[in-house]
Amino acid sequence: MIRTVTTTPYGDQKPGTSGLRKKVPVFQQKNYAENFIQSIFDALEGFAGQTLVIGGDGRFYNREVIQIAIKMAAANGFGRVLVGRGGILSTPAASNVIRKYEAFGGIVLSASHNPGGPTEDFGIKYNIGNGGPAPEKVTDAIYARSQVIDTYKISDVADVNLDAEGTQDIDGMTVTVIDPVSDYATLMESLFDFDAIRKLIAGGFRVVFDAMSAVTGPYAKEIIEKRLGAPKGSVMNFIPLPDFGGHHPDPNLVHARALYETMMAPDAPDFGAASDGDGDRNLVIGRGIFITPSDSLAMLAANAHLAPGYAKGLAGIARSMPTSGAADRVAEKLGIGLYETPTGWKFFGNLLDEGMATICGEESAGTGSNHVREKDGLWAVLLWLNILAVRKESALDIAAKHWATYGRNYYSRHDYEEVDSDAANGLVAALRDQLSTLPGKSFGALKVATADDFSYHDPVDHSVSKNQGIRILFEGGSRVVFRLSGTGTSGATLRVYIERFEPDPTRHDIDTQEALADLILVADEIAGIKTRTGRTEPSVIT
Structure with a gap:
């Protein structure tokens, strides 16, 4: 009734x-x-x-x-x-x-x-x-x-x-x-060379995957252990729990610290990964190296042709505006389109539906392709495994060679979580008021080239999305981006994205926070983060 x-x-x-x-x-x-x-x-x-x-x-x-x-x-x-x-x-x-x-x-x-x-x-x-x-x-x-x-x-x-x-x-x-698993597992098997990955694992290649007591557990258990032959126990925390075991199911270096420490140890497995609460985000850590989401997008795009599902090449690459420019240079070398969108996977949908882009990514650990219309954590992990199986090199070696070819984008995101909403909105309003006066200003060795509030003009439906993040671009390719996140449930999350492009291979092994130190100080000077929010340091640094 x-x-x-x-x-x-x-x-x-x-x-x-x-x-x-x-x-x-x-x-x-x-x-x-x-x-x-x-x-x-x-x-x-x-x-x-x-x-x-x-x-x-x-x-x-x-x-x-x-x-x-x-x-x-x-x-x-x-x-x-x-x-x-x-x-x-x-x-x-x-x-x-x-x-x-x-x-x-x-x-x-x-x-x-x-x-x-x-x-x-x-x-x-x-x-x-x-x-x-x-x-x-x-x-x-x-x-x-x-x-x-x-x-x-x-x-x-x-x-x-x-x-x-x-x-x-x-x-x-x-x-x-x-x-819930079978249709997805079959799709993954159609995209990747499971035989090559099975051979890699059978040869002693060690994989560890932390499902964080969240939804990806049953999927990873079926694919990584049952279909690809990884030893039992390779997938950890694989039972989805209503409270995620009391943990925060965000695959970053704070909430997945144990995995990071495992991968940095002398006897580390060859490859480590994690996914989040609903399975759309990923964390990728090779033995001795954390691959940032922005770098992961660029490296996956540069090597996607090694997987059967992408052997014909990519139509284009799309990234969210706060994501680093690493993928831009891959698109340029491949001679394909590069699309910069606001944050939010929905903005990739039109590009994927029109066949304009094949692989998409966001700096917040989200990567995916035209196989579905959401970001996909386990997909990214399997593409990495496919690439490792074909190239027969470590993740560390693949990253070093990638940077030597394309240059390195030192990149970090500083999150200030549960900031008072009025304080966060006041900070952003004050930044907007400065935009017209910032170009030409110098902060030490850094000189502002341009500053704007990002607007996106969708090339498919011609819709316009305004106020998508404040960008301050410095001469030489460095930049700072400020954005309020829409994914929290209390207060406001201020995200600050800091990026420096370094073309010199002899400078590709600097600590990221050290490489970005001057930009971090300038970001606070321009936005008044400490003064306006009362925060002396970020809640999370990724």
């Missing part, structure tokens, strides 16, 4: 770059999740009888909201729902399911790399039929509807058994619980 329930709007349901993210107690408010899900459906057209994919990263409150979403999908007229067994679907796997089964769209329940638990983070994101995050015109429509919503529809039926694969009927809608 379908019920129509009277409700009242919540004023805080504006989606960010990756959907609506709030603390669990916020989502547990009466009708809060229901309002947002109904607003999604009300903002869409033409889905009657169509297929909807639903799944999440297994974090706390995942199962409860999946039940709500299934019952509301039935009440609103969808013909079929595909849901991952146990409520599990990594974000890239969900994108693949949407594309493979030609679904109308999907609801992905995740707060990505943010912590999970009863008082931690939760999120709801809508993905469109190409498998990618909803573009701004859709998220704007969802938000507009959420501000005036007065009713929602839901089927008054028992909960679906999410732990048994199979099909059942709810008010005329078919619900199929699917294996």
Whole structure:
């Protein structure tokens, strides 16, 4: 039986770059999740009888909201729902399911790399039929509807058994619980030379993968251990837990410190990697070397032709604006397009759909390709393994040769988390006020060449996205970028990106923070970070 329930709007349901993210107690408010899900459906057209994919990263409150979403999908007229067994679907796997089964769209329940638990983070994101995050015109429509919503529809039926694969009927809608891993694993096998990777591992090459008690665990266990033959135990923390084992599932050098220390030890494995809460981010560490996400994008693009799925070459490379310029020089050498977009994977969708780009990346540990429409942590790890298997060189050697060929972009991101929102917004406003006066100014040996607030003109749909990050570019190729992140749930996160290009191979082994020291001081001098935020140092440095 379908019920129509009277409700009242919540004023805080504006989606960010990756959907609506709030603390669990916020989502547990009466009708809060229901309002947002109904607003999604009300903002869409033409889905009657169509297929909807639903799944999440297994974090706390995942199962409860999946039940709500299934019952509301039935009440609103969808013909079929595909849901991952146990409520599990990594974000890239969900994108693949949407594309493979030609679904109308999907609801992905995740707060990505943010912590999970009863008082931690939760999120709801809508993905469109190409498998990618909803573009701004859709998220704007969802938000507009959420501000005036007065009713929602839901089927008054028992909960679906999410732990048994199979099909059942709810008010005329078919619900199929699917294996969350098999379709994705098959896709990976079609892209990469599993035989070459198996041979590499059989020859004694040691891989360690930290799934961080998050969603990638079952995928990595199936692919790395079962299909590629890595010894049991190569995949650590492979059981997804509602609170991620009490850890922060962000694959960076702070939250994955143990993996870093393992890879820097004298008896280190040959290759180490990790993924995040929902499986779309990655950390790559070779024996004795951390590969920054920006460098990883450039190195993967330069070597992608070694994998069967990319043997014909790349159409183009796309990167988010804060990502370093390392990929730009690869694109130039390959003679292909390079596209600089705002942060947010949705901006890559048009380029991928139009065949203008093949590989995309963000500095925040996100890399992917045209195989899905999300960034994909395990995909990046497997492409690295494919490259290592073919080149028969270490990650350290591959990086050194890459820098010798293209030059090195020393690059770091300084995050100031949970900054007072008014202080963060005041800092950005003051920076904007300085933009016209900064060019030509000198700060020690650094002279400002240009300064702007990045705007993106989409070459496909010609939409314009303004105020996407403040860029200060210095003569000689160095730069500092300031941006407020849209992925947190409390306060504001100020991200400061610092970059210096170094063409001289004899200067490619300097400590990154040392290489960037003068730029770090100038960034604080220009923005007044310490004065305005009260922070004497970043929360996280990556």
